[in-house]
Amino acid sequence: MSGVVDVAVVGMGPVGAILAALLGQKGISTVVFDKSDDIFPLPRAIAFDHEIMRVVQNLGLADAVHAYVVPYPRTEYHGVGGKLIACYEPLPPPYAQGWQPGFMFQQPPFERAIRLSLADIPTVDIQLGKTLEALTQHDDHVELSIIDGTEERQTLRARYVVGCDGGGSLVRKLIGSDFESLDFDEPWLVVDVLVDESGIGKLPRNVVQYCDPQRPATYVVGSGNHRRWEFMVLPGETAEEMNRDETIWRLLERWLTPEDGKLWRAATYVFHALVANGWRRDRVLLAGDAAHMTPPFMAQGMCQGIRDAANLAWKLELVLKGRSGVELLDSYQHERRPHVRTTTETAKALGRIICELDPAKASERDARMLSEKGDPPAVQYRQSLIPGLMEGALCSEQGPPVGSRFPQPRIVSEAGIALLDDQVGAAFRLVIVPRVDLAEVPANLRQRLGALDGMILCLADEKTSRPCGPGAWTIVEADGLLAAWLRDHGLIAALVRPDHYVFAVARKASDLNAMSRWLDKHLHLVTRQADSTSIAALV
Missing domain, CATH: 3.40.30.10 (Glutaredoxin)
Structure with missing residues (x-):
């Protein structure tokens, strides 16, 4: 059919960009568009694992992102009074996926490297500053109504559409899918700091989960001089007061002073555990945050979305090239939804450990965990928390x-x-x-x-x-x-x-x-x- 592309990808965050790259590599004509004119300049995701690095490698971008990643260090859980109650380490070599098990990274230059690579793929068309308004499904294609910053409208036709347009996904709403809540909605303040050399030496070398009922918090070792703190917003506190500089530095004073670095970003979020009930309606599919939202306690949010992209790309190729029937696309949700749900439930369970505000229950938690894991606690491997696929396009x-x-x-x-x-x-x-x-x-x-x-x-x-x-x-x-x-x-x-x-x-x-x-x-x-x-x- 003249004027119809194979796939339209709505949203060009890391998931949409990687999906477009994977499809383009396979010779699939792909349009990827985003409402923004450029990448989001501040960090959001901060970690990914070896499975994602293997996808990046397959795109030929391992060297391009190398400068922006560092190995993911040990993670410690500190209970009441600072006692070590759990610890997770990466699997030792030899590395099963060919890469170290986990990485910390800087998201803006990571995304930039992916976007630059798209420009070299002739079958990928990038359109920025374009917003989806509506879509209509037909027997053999989907018609999308798109508007740009000058309010000029255009119509795009694609055989398949993938919504990678985030947690507030319009694509998800247009296909009538809603989220299943896994009962986790916790407000947290996320603070990113670029730490001066004078301050680096004051800080822990490992990721630390402070399971302190007075103020649950997380400390993350990023790449370079990037460090992140996450603070639970306590009952009665507001996002407005938590985002003030004076409040942020008061929370950071346990580790740093304003002379030790500069604030890069601070934002208040509600950490959700949500999974879409429907990931596909005929020729329209969902991926990334449009299909699920995961609390950050396993650093799996972006990983989940890139797994979606890797899973979907080869299936779309087989269907579009006439090698498989359209039924193959049913396996996408059958595989990914249980995987995402299990991983999200695990992240939620870790979050429950961290978020306990009752001092008596926190002490009981510490005693129970130490009785189960030993004192000092035995080392666990975080990769063991990631499940395999249970059913779908496999035996x-x-x-x-x-x-x-x-x-x-x-x-x-x-x-x-x-x-x-x-x-x-x-x-x-x-x-x-x-x-x-x-x-x-x-x-x-x-x-x-x-x-x-x-x-x-x-x-x-x-x-x-x-x-x-x-x-x-x-x-x-x-x-x-x-x-x-x-x-x-x-x-x-x-x-x-x-x-x-x-x-x-x-x-x-x-x-x-x-x-x-x-x-x-x-x-x-x-x-x-x-x-x-x-x-x-x-x-």
Whole structure:
């Protein structure tokens, strides 16, 4: 249809920008527009995890954001009187996703790097200063009414629309979706400070949750000289008084004086736990804060949205290119909503620990946590709090590790040691162990992979580095991470999705024979003559 783009992305925060980049990479014609003329200049999100860094890597932007990120440090929970009642640390190396488990970052330059990359993608059209007014769904497209700053209106037509337009999403309202409240609405003051060198030495080196019933607070070590404090607004206090400079410095005096740094931003928020009931209505979908809002106690707000983008991009590609039926898009909510809800419930539970204002209950909390975790408390790994996928476009009937994140090992290349995705990209991948011969991969599975632009990866034998054969990649690991993962799960093969979640596994040859059927079933593959060139590349 003339004049119709494949996807219109409403909102160009980090989630909308990354979704547009992922779609553009795949050759999907994409318009992304935002009501603002530029990025928001002040920090909002402050952390993201290794799964998100892997998405950034897949966009070719790891080096571009490197200057704005630092490793996420240890997190300590201090109870009544300052006693340590819990601690979380990042997983030690080797790093399962190829990156350190978590990062602190500066959001404005991070977003700038993503936006700059969009300008180099020919299939992405960026339109700033444009506001959505209305949308109308038709059988084969969506019509959007857009207005700019001069009140000039235009009509845009797209096969699909994704609302990434924040917590107050107009797109969500227009499709008649509402939020389910998970019963967490707490007002907090968020203060960002650029700390002088004289003040840095006074401050903790770790993230600290002050579970103090007199004033619950959070201290966060940002990148560079950026430090953040979050203070719970107590009953009877107003946002107006909390946002005054004199109030802010009075709250900070435990750590800093005005001579130690300058205020970068201060804002009062109500931390919500909300999940949209409907994430899709026909050709219109939601992602990011438009679909969910998460309290910040796990630093998962932006992560949740970027997971949405990574999940949705490859599914839209398959549907738009006619390889999968539109039913595949139903799996988006089926996968992401339970994942988001579970993660949000965990963040809420951590928030309840921190937000306790009753001194007696706070003392009981401390005693209970120490009895459960030890005194001093045993170290926990924050990555263990993030669930896998339970059902959707994957063989959930097989059980774990299906639905978990596939490792990204370091592999030996001609140029030296490199991360797996930098060598083979992010597509459907069938990974087989050394004892499985390439000839044992059934022809119909190769055909499905060819039609999906997928590939076969043969893990080389550690002793012989046996080449896999024509039509497949041979990978030689530098540290044995992937071999250990396959061995620990008793696998001879794993089939991995473009967003790095495990689609299916094989523990025996018959599982390989069944994989093409599983792809048909769970991806709603369209029956057609597969591209002969793609098939030939895998045979």
